[in-house]
Amino acid sequence: MGYTLKAGSDTKVPLALMVIESYTHTAKAQTSPPANGFDTNNNTQLQQASVFLAGRITDHLGVLAQATYQESSGLFGWDNSDLRYARTLTTSSHSAIWGVSLNNNPSLSDVFNTSPAWQFPYTSSNITPAAPAVPILMGALAQQAVGLDAYTQIDGALYVEGGVYRTLSPAFLHDVNASYGGRVAGVAPYARIAYTWNLENGNIELGGLSFDARRGLTGTNVAGQTVAVAGPTDSFHDLGVDASYQLLNGSDHIITASALYLHERERLDATYASGGSSNLHDTLHAVNIDASYWYKNTWGATLGVSSSDGSNDVIRYGNNGSPNTDSRMVELDWNPFGKADSWEAPFANLRLGLQYTWYTKFAGLVHNIDGAGRNAADNDTLYLYMWVAI
Template sequence: MKFRILAPLLKTFFIINLVAFSAYTHAVPSFARQTGLECAACHVGAFGPQLTPHGMHFKLGGYTETDGKEGKIPVAAMLVEGFTHTNKSLTEDAQPHFGKNDNLSLQELSIFLAGRMTDHIGTFIQVTGNDFDQRFGMDNMDIRFADSKPISGKNLTYGISINNNPTIQDPFNTLSGWIFPYMASELAPGPEASPFINGALEQQVIGVSAYGFYDDHFYAELGGYKTLSRSIRNKLNVGEDGRLDGIAPYWRLTYFNDMTEQNFRVGLFGMSSRLQPEFMSGPTDNYRDIGVDAAYQYMGTKEHIFTISTSYINERRTLNNAFDGGGASHLHGTLKRFDLAGSYTYKNTYGVTAAVFDIRGNQDDTLYNNGEADSGSINGSPNSRGYILQADWTPWGKENSWGAPFANMRLGIQYTGYTKFNGAKNDYDGLGRDAKDNNTTFIFAWFAI
């Protein structure tokens, strides 16, 4: 049965069970059920993925914190329904089975194995389907072993993460795997260029990293990633964007300070990758990404919560394969990305967020001209910049809310505006399409049980 035929039945079943279980049997998002805590204990705004200090420690501890009660099943589910409108209709359908504009879609339908397996092992494993691919496939995975011990009178939390998406394992949930916007439309055009670490390898690799968090201040992590085989990727329904030549090392250093009513952190991170775009031996395209990030949270009494986070990535690349094959005009180049987001949340229920982003790099007339009218560039520039505004309402997820803490929902409206898109403000594709034509309004309903 086609996924699009099955989707309405799944959506109806999901929503019925959401209401029924919330009111009667208290089926819950698995982490909340396991700990007995409200969603707001771990998440700003009572909904993921933005973490409070408690949520950060829960992740560092391997998802194993519990209220001591037995019989908890670490299974959860999520559904996201969205409506997408762009200022100007696309010249082609946004996706197969959809139109050029004003599309209603089942953006995500996910099942999770998420929670405590043993005293020291926990999981976050997600399988997702949607209206676009019309199939289920492997999504994010993070399997952890964690423990702690005293050293010189200070606590050390240490562990190992096995994951399939660089930065998804980050305990602060503010790098590219979790960066705002936490939910965005899959049916709207997006900038063609972004640093390699920002999602180029997601779900196509397997990685192992070791980490330590000392004295509740100092975090360090070191690991590496290797491409999954083509046959495994086909079985998992994930992408095939070439393969890594050997191991791609990843590292992270952060200083964190929690002062109860407020906290801040500053960190460094990086990754070095050698990619073979085809599954053949030969020259590689090499990417070296180094970034800096920082964040501040004012928690207060949790009535008024303010957050601000930012990151900057500098990527240096040597495109041996693309240059030799005529896919790039220059052997060497750089790409830089800056993100800044600030949010205000009232009583963990009403939230507003404003963000800006800026992507810029060296001009390459071949690399950045893919011939697609809605996303291609005629000027050879990767530069894009814009802003994102979002307002959302999360009525559940608090200790005294309806169904607490066993059901959750977020309703939101998001607007993305572009002041430059793929190198230009006006006529970036040579067919009269301007950056502002891609401005997008996205309305979403996000459910979790």
Template sequence: MRWLTSTRMPRCARGWHGLWLACLLLPWQAHAVPSFARQTGQPCVACHVGGFGPQLTAFGRQFKLLGYTLKTADAPNAPLSAMLVESFTRTRKAQAEPPADGFSRNDNVELQQASAFLAGRLSEHLGVFAQATYSENGGSLGWDNIDLRYARTFSGRRHAGIWGVTLNNNPTVSDVFNTAPAWQYPYIAADLAPSSPAQPALFGALGGQVVGVTGYVQLGGALYAEAGGYRSLSPAFLRRVNADFDGRLAGITPYARLAYSWNLAAGSFTLGGFALDARRGLTGEDATGHAVALAGPDDRFRDLGLDAAYQWTGNDQLVTVNALYVHERQRLDATFAAGDAERLHGSLDALHASASYWYRNRWGATLGLFADDGSRDALLYAPGRPDTRGQSLELDWNPFGQADSWLAPTANLRLGAQYTHYSRFAGRVRNIDDAGRRAGDNDTLFLYAWLAL
């Protein structure tokens, strides 16, 4: 069972056997778009830490909870934006094979993303964030994050709040905290370098392959609760939008989220949790080579997560700290019966944490830590365990995003340098591929220019 992460929808191997095999990806994210700034009349720093997404300020969280509908009287009516990401990726030691068709074993430059957005208010209570993305890695244009939401405010004797309904295509993409897997650090990362061999299903395994409806409520600006369910989309539809089909979900997959925030003198602190219960079958290929669902038993994945977030704002300074732990229990009836797992039962654990410091919302530094572990299974994971641990450091410069920035609020830019170090990869420190490669040989330097219009 490999979940690898990406900045766009998964393009996975069609003929996998066993669990939802590796997509050569990084956490795919939706991002800040200038159409929101044009609609609200606010600079990007009003909604986003560092003046660029996806880290949200308190104001940004409320804007999303209210369905992207806040609008000034003279705001333009076309909620359209675009985004480009050009990147350079270098691993400490060249990879044994090119990471994707058309690229070299090392020192790769690519147009990582070119996205178009429909993002903003559609009516008084209805708003949308919809993204279509082209990536040079894969060479295809497909759908990306979709979040269509209806929201209203209410007041009662004891509490005032917000309630809403969201139609989306990925559990956690509707969340407003940067501990959610769809929004956690790294907010963008290399898709042409190795990454964790396995993570729980909550880390994007259903992204772009499902449609779901969830309802949410926020009470008194403190308690946030969300619950709903997801169903698989048909393989034929997913081919039309250039997304993968990695197995049909059995019935409705329930998802739930609960969080509580405390307002502090200069910021906030949040504690919360996640739950996902998915049953999914295996895939095969039809005569034309397209992925189809196979009849038979399902594999079951039960994910439970705990998260915490802290945000502090001072004069010209801002600090954020985010942490997420997810434990997944697996019952692999389908994969075990197919002979692709040694054991019927297994587990995965993921612990991710990050801390960011920003000065004047222009210069930022982020330190990230990650530990992805799992039960031993030589058939699921080579060479036997998925355990992968490491750290990353990112330095960013955002020259725009302020109220007085050049072309505000039409354009925004982030320049970033990110270095990821692996202290363990696939359960080993040395000889991780049985050919002499060390975990540290996967260390990755990632440079990027991220433009939003």
């Protein structure tokens, strides 16, 4: 319904603040500091400080707009943003919600926590080694593109969405402190379908999604800024399936589970021609599965599994030539505030989290993953965070 939910009759300015302070430790120190002003291990940081404009503008128009500062980059810039118009439609036998979304991240418009924009982990360290490659839909165009999506949900069960995205100019993205990874040629279509079965004590959802994009390479201008390079483009074709389950029976116990599988076909005309790839055609696959248990919305535990693999390509991925990376994650959380009967509700919200990630494979290898003696287990990460929202 486009962020238009209203509680009571009071008119309030729809502003919110969020701060995440974190500590990161890897099993073995990184070979170099992850960012300016950081050490090779045992780093504390103001990981994220965000301001939100979120709420109704009119009865049918609402917005979620986020701007974020990160200590690791030293920049304050725009983040996930979504402007929506939505209405209801009722006939004698059916009801529907329909709307349009103008947003800056493919899959940001999704209403399930299975899509790449919203999936678990909801926060994690941003200063540790990451998987060598994942499908383009998993954040490669986040905050770099603008898209217009139309959607409908029929009888609270069938959800259908479709839209197109275009990249924003390097000059604009530089002004809002967003990264630029290359120009999307033409438009990039996005499609989503999902069906929800309402159960006596919860629900089950099953869906699919697709995304196609043709993106060019980047270079650097005389001012040191990233700009588009004229020439051929790389083509990415993503197809995925997802599922989720929620146990919501009104008791003290809540169980959720979700899964996402993405398959990507790539034709690397630009990268291959420039000598950046061993293959003209590559593939990538990614799997994310998680399950959570919460007691009284206060104590939580989550288990997660992530796996990515794809074509062997020595030029793109180096060393072993493989992007194959497998990790496991466990997270323990405590929410002392943030419930209906909490102190200073609903204004004071606090979560303390302890997260541990371990790797069974990194870049296709268990040992000597970088050619210099580093093992996959050396990237195992302990992450402690304090998340405050007001």
